Amino acid sequence: xxxxxxxxxxxxxxxxxxxxxxxxxxxxxxxxxxxxxxxxxxxxxxxxxxxxxxxxxxxxxxxxxxxxxxxxxxxxxxxxxxxxxxxxxxxxxxxxxxxxxxxxxxxxxxx
Amino acid sequence: xxxxxxxxxxxxxxxxxxxxxxxxxxxxxxxxxxxxxxxxxxxxxxxxxxxxxxxxxxxxxxxxxxxxxxxxxxxxxxxxxxxxxxxxxxxxxxxxxxxxxxxxxxxxxxxxxxxxx
Numbered sequence: 001x002x003x004x005x006x007x008x009x010x011x012x013x014x015x016x017x018x019x020x021x022x023x024x025x026x027x028x029x030x031x032x033x034x035x036x037x038x039x040x041x042x043x044x045x046x047x048x049x050x051x052x053x054x055x056x057x058x059x060x061x062x063x064x065x066x067x068x069x070x071x072x073x074x075x076x077x078x079x080x081x082x083x084x085x086x087x088x089x090x091x092x093x094x095x096x097x098x099x100x101x102x103x104x105x106x107x108x109x110x111x
Numbered sequence: 112x113x114x115x116x117x118x119x120x121x122x123x124x125x126x127x128x129x130x131x132x133x134x135x136x137x138x139x140x141x142x143x144x145x146x147x148x149x150x151x152x153x154x155x156x157x158x159x160x161x162x163x164x165x166x167x168x169x170x171x172x173x174x175x176x177x178x179x180x181x182x183x184x185x186x187x188x189x190x191x192x193x194x195x196x197x198x199x200x201x202x203x204x205x206x207x208x209x210x211x212x213x214x215x216x217x218x219x220x221x222x223x224x225x226x227x228x
Binding site: 041042043044045046049089097098099100101102103104 | 115144152153154156159167202204215216217218219220221222
């Protein structure tokens with residue numbers, strides 16, 4: 001069955017460092033991959049989308065890579081700040097065009 | 112724009128009672144989604160509508176769950192009778208586009224936190 005895996009353990013880093021979150025998937029051939037941010041008590045908010053034929057996408061301090069051979073996406077936040085603390089969800093979109101979400105990884109940036 | 116509006120934000124109800132969750136999508140969006148989020152299962156799609164018509168309800172867990180969209184600006188998700196295992200956060204979301212595209216951005220509401228005791 002299709003599976004999307006994100007690290008269930010929280011990632012703790014110091015302010016100013018680069019945070020790297022991982023999204024792995026199996027039994028899936030997504031054409032697109034999206035990353036969302038979710039703050040406690042709020043709904044997910046779209047951040048970035050990357051297509052299968054794109055290796056890397058950037059937006060300000062955010063960078064996403066997509067390796068369809070490894071079946072993996074990496075999400076990087078450079079110069080992280082305490083305000084970046086949140087849960088980050090990856091979502092894969094295939095032929096149905098409806099995203100399937102991972103469970104998310106919690107990021108905690110310490111001042 | 113006010114975004115996707117959901118009500119109630121929090122609901123505590125007793126097992127066996129009927130629960131109705133409400134959603135107002137972003138004006139002009141023609142896709143509406145209902146998701147459920149739990150620690151165990153993450154964010155799951157329950158049902159989605161296109162132009163007020165239900166397209167895929169395969170994620171609806173049981174016949175106790177039903178969803179309607181009587182017009183472009185309103186949808187309900189009803190659970191009758193409710194059970195403790197229905198406790199979760201229920202999100203409504205909407206998306207713009209004449210045809211569903213993988214590049215669509217889905218806009219989520221703030222969620223309805225349901226506790227069934």
